[in-house]
Structures are given as C-alpha cells and as structure tokens.
Amino acid sequence: MRATKTLLPLLLPLLAGACGLREPLRPAPGESMPPAPAMAPRAMTTDELLAPPPIGRPGRVDELLRRSEEREDDRFDLPPGDIPVDTDGASNSQDAPDQ
Template structure:
C-alpha cells in the first residue's frame, strides 16, 4: 500500500511541474545585450528557439550518381 501511495504522489508532483508561463530573467538581472548590428534585444522565447545550426533542416538532395559500396569485413551473415 505504501508503494502505491508513493507512486500516486510522484505522479501528482510530476503533473504539477507542467505549468507554462512567459520566461522572465531572474530578479536583479536583465536579458543579454543585443548582438552587434541588431536593432533590438531578443525576447526570452527567441533566445530559447534553436538556430538552424543547432537543428539543421533535412536535405532532399537526390544522389546524382550511384557508387559501389566498399567491402565491409564486419558485414557478416546471421548465424
């Protein structure tokens, strides 16, 4: 019975941490200064969004020519 109660308590705690609110800098601190050449300071949401180098887009470029695979000595048939 104790294990069941602790499981329910863990689920309730996990459900409670899903609140969403606008991100704000900690009290007494401000957002980072804008990058050189930028006209405005980025918002917290913009700072949390990964850039194209962090999440590259899929390349749909097709192969232009086929190439034979090199022999792989570790590509063995199943036993």
C-alpha cells in the same frame, strides 16, 4: 500500504508536472536581459534566446540513395604536399641508384 504502492507511481508524474513553468521566464533579480545584437532593431525575447539556431538542429535529409553513380573526377583531390609526385613517368632521384 498496498494503496500507497499503487498510487505512488501515478502521483509522481503529476507532482513533477505541477512544478513546471507557471509564468514567463524573467532575468534573475538584479540582472538584465542580454543586449540586442549589433544591427538588430530590438533585443531578443526569452523564447528567441531559448530556440536553437538552425545550425544547432539542422533539418533532416531523408533522400535515400536510389542508384549507384560514378563519381566525377575531382581536380582538387590532390596528394599531400610532402609526397613527391612522379608526373613524367621517370623515377625520383631518391629512388634512382647511385652512379
């Protein structure tokens, strides 16, 4: 019983690894590979279909912030359209008292 408890944790990873891929992937019986993309010279292989696109796994940027920098003025940083903007310094008609 003691040998079983000792060998079981060692054998489980071996058994799990043994049931892995032994031959290249193929479509299920009766199915076919996906058609080639438009304007592609050939259909994609199984490995190409399984590889994630660059947008799925973008490269990591390891550049650290080395120093603080003032942000430049952004001319497209505008307030939302539903908030009236006072450009000439005068108060809005909504804020002005009735006369």
